[in-house]
Amino acid sequence: MATQQQPVPGVLYVMPVLNERDYVENAINTVLSQDYAGNQDLVLALGPSSDGTTELVERLAIADARISYVHNPNTDIPVGLNLAIESSDHPIIVRVDAHSELSPGYTTRAVETLTRTGAANVGGIMVANGRTPFQTAVARAYNSKFGLGGASYHSGGKNGPAESAYLGVFRREVLAEVGGYDETLRRGEDWELNLRIREAGHKVWFDPELKVTYWPRENWRKLTRQFFTTGVWRGELVRRHPRQTPLRFFAPPLLVVAFLISIIGGTLQITGAIHWGKLSLLAFIVHTGLVAYILLLIYLGLIYENGKSWRDRWLFILVLPSMHLSWGAGFIRGLLRGGRDTMDTSRTD
Numbered sequence: 606m607a608t609q610q611q612p613v614p615g616v617l618y619v620m621p622v623l624n625e626r627d628y629v630e631n632a633i634n635t636v637l638s639q640d641y642a643g644n645q646d647l648v649l650a651l652g653p654s655s656d657g658t659t660e661l662v663e664r665l666a667i668a669d670a671r672i673s674y675v676h677n678p679n680t681d682i683p684v685g686l687n688l689a690i691e692s693s694d695h696p697i698i699v700r701v702d703a704h705s706e707l708s709p710g711y712t713t714r715a716v717e718t719l720t721r722t723g724a725a726n727v728g729g730i731m732v733a734n735g736r737t738p739f740q741t742a743v744a745r746a747y748n749s750k751f752g753l754g755g756a757s758y759h760s761g762g763k764n765g766p767a768e769s770a771y772l773g774v775f776r777r778e779v780l781a782e783v784g785g786y787d788e789t790l791r792r793g794e795d796w797e798l799n800l801r802i803r804e805a806g807h808k809v810w811f812d813p814e815l816k817v818t819y820w821p822r823e824n825w826r827k828l829t830r831q832f833f834t835t836g837v838w839r840g841e842l843v844r845r846h847p848r849q850t851p852l853r854f855f856a857p858p859l860l861v862v863a864f865l866i867s868i869i870g871g872t873l874q875i876t877g878a879i880h881w882g883k884l885s886l887l888a889f890i891v892h893t894g895l896v897a898y899i900l901l902l903i904y905l906g907l908i909y910e911n912g913k914s915w916r917d918r919w920l921f922i923l924v925l926p927s928m929h930l931s932w933g934a935g936f937i938r939g940l941l942r943g944g945r946d947t948m949d950t951s952r953t954d
Contacts, residue, residue, distance in 0.1 A: 612643075613641075613642040613643035613716075614643055614695070614696045614697050614716065615643050615644035615645070615646070615695035615696060615697065616641060616643055616644070616645050616646075616695055616697045616698075616699055616712055616716070617646050617647075617648065617689075617690070617693045617695035617697065617698050617699065617777075618636050618645070618646070618647040618648070618699045618700075618701050619647075619648055619649075619650070619686055619689035619690055619698060619699070619700055619701070620632065620633075620636075620647065620648070620649045620650070620689070620700075620701045620702065620703060621649075621650045621652070621677065621682045621685040621686055621689075621702075621703070622649050622650065622651055622652065622654070622658055622662065622703045623651075623652030623653075623654055623658070623680055623952045623953070624652075624654045624655060624656045624658055624952055624953065625654070625658050625703035625704070626654070626656045626657045626658045626661055628703050628704050628820055629649075629658060629661065629662065629703045630661060630665065631706060632701060632702065632703050632704070632705055632706060633647065633649075633665060633672065635705075635706040635707045635708075636701055636707060637669065637671060637672075638709075639707060639709075639710075639711060639712040639713070640709065640710060640713065641712040641713050641716070642713070643697075643716075644695065645671060645712070646671050646672075646673070646693055646695065647671055647672050647673070647701075648673050648674060648675060648689040648690075648692050648693060649662055649672070649673075649674040649675075649689070650674070650675055650676075650677040650682075650684075650685025650686060650688055650689045651674050651675070651676050651677060651685075652677050652678070652679075652680040652685065652952075653678060653680065655953075662674055673692070675688045675689055675692055680948070680952075680953075681788065681791055682786075682791070682792075682794060683785075683786035683787055683788045683790055683791075683794040684786075684788050686700065686785075686786050686794075687785045687786050687788065690777075690780065690785065694777075695777070696776065696777050696778070697716055697719070697774065697775070697776065697777065698774070698775040698776075698777055698780060699712060699715070699772075699773075699774045699775075700772040700773050700774075700775070700795075701772060702772060702819070704819055704820045704821075705772065705817050705818060705819050705820075706817065706818035706820075707817055708815070708816040708817065708818070711729075711815055711816070711817070712774070714812070714814055714815055715727050715729075715774035715812070715815055716774065718774075718810060718812045718815075719774060719776065719810075722808065722810050723808065724766075724807070724808040724809065724810035725775065725776050725779035725802050725807035725808060725809065726770050726773045726774065726775045726776075726779070726799060726802055726807075726808075726809045726810065727770065727773070727774045727809075727810045727811075727812055727815070728767070728769075728770025728771045728772060728773045728774065728809075728810075728811060728812070728815065729770075729771065729811070729812050729813060729814065729815025729816055729817060730771070730813055730815065730816050730817070731747070731771045731817055731819045732748065732816050732817065732818050732819065733745075733747035733748050733818075733819045733820075733821055734818050734819070734820060735820070735821065736820070736823075737823060738916065738917065738920055739823065739824060739825070739920055739924070740820065740821055740822070740823050741917070741920075742917060742920035742921045742923070742924050743821040743822065743828060743924045743928075744819075744820075744821055745910075745921055746921060746924050746925050746928060747819070747821060749909075751901070751905060751909070751925065752925065752928065753928075762811060762813065763811075763813070764810075764811065764812055764813060764814075765810070765811060766808050766809065766810060766811070767809050767810060767811035768796075768799065768803075768809070768851070769795060769796045769799040769800075769809060770795070770799060770809050770810070770811065771795075771817060772795070772817060773795065773799075779802060779805070779807055782805060783798070783801045783802055783805050784801070785798075786798055790838060790841070790842075790944070791834070791838055791944060791947065791948060791949065792834055792835050792837070792838035792839070792944075792949065793835070793838045793839055793841070793842045796842065797842060797845075797846075800846060800849055822951055825923070825924075825927060826951075827951040828924065828927060828928065828931075828951070829927050829931040830931075830949065830950050830951040831949055831951040831952075832927070832928050832931040832932040832935065833931040833932065833934060833935035834935060834947055834948065834949040834950070834951070835932060835935065835949075836857065836858075836931065836932035836933060836934065836935025836936040836937075836938075836939060837935040837936070837938050837939035837944055837947045838935075838939060838944045838947065839854055839932075839935075839936050839939060840935065840936040840937065840938065840939020840940035840941075840943075840944075841939045841940075841943050841944035843936075843939075843940055844939075844940060844943060854936070856933075857929045857930070857932045857933030857936060858933040858934075858936045858937050858940070859894075859933070860894065860898060860929055860930065860933050861930055861933035861934050861937060862894075862937075863893075863894025863895060863898070864894065864895055864898075864930070866894070867892045867894060867895035867896075868895075870892065871892070898926070902922050902925065902926070905918075905921065905922060905925070906918045906919070906921070906922045935947075
């Protein structure tokens, strides 16, 4: 007697969107082109866009019954994600981003990994890419161990349990059990959700075969705004979960402090307010952080980026401290004052 195959679970893709006209259609196409045997639907959480994104999504929804949307007037990503999830009853939830592209076979592989491992959430590697010289330099920083680093979904790693996951493919019942995304957060909602999933006794799983292309911010102003806001909310998360905070989160704020100490100490020395004299060792310590970071940037420009044009090398050297210092400054503010009403304004213009 033939064994009856279990039905393939339906999948709901959820995507928060705000002012993403240049990216959202391509992101939608990579979702709908997934070769997956089960039912697939896509729900977009539409913020109040001003660039024609909403009108574009409305046209795409008319053309394809698998696409629908909910309105997210307050623009907060966790709120939009929860609204989108609640609009369908598919047992598998796949989070996607308007700046992302799912690789072929992503959904099939992720659902198979969920089944094989018994995990509650599965994620893979973020592979940043760029269309312009600046965006390409940011992408190289994202993909570099000197850029974001730490988490397996940036730096790679072995197939197995993880602290968090990029975007994520979830079991709906686990999301319901832990209460979904925390709507009091405006950034860092993924890490916080995965923390609650692990604390509830479930596994978060990293599968390096799952790859998602990510398109970073296109200019310096948007990049620094994004990273400052991300840092603020990471500081807020440290206030809420101090014992669960990885030490790597403190590297950028320590860099900011080292810079400030060096600048203040150098200014006092140049103006003659302080004569180091016998305090030469202290002077050395004061400037060590700044000097070490500058040497790292020189190494990256001359050796790590060898083979790139000088324009590409300088852009890479520019974006690294922009990312590190803006994130670190935001972290210090968030740690001292909390997230409060800080919003990611890189998405609003």
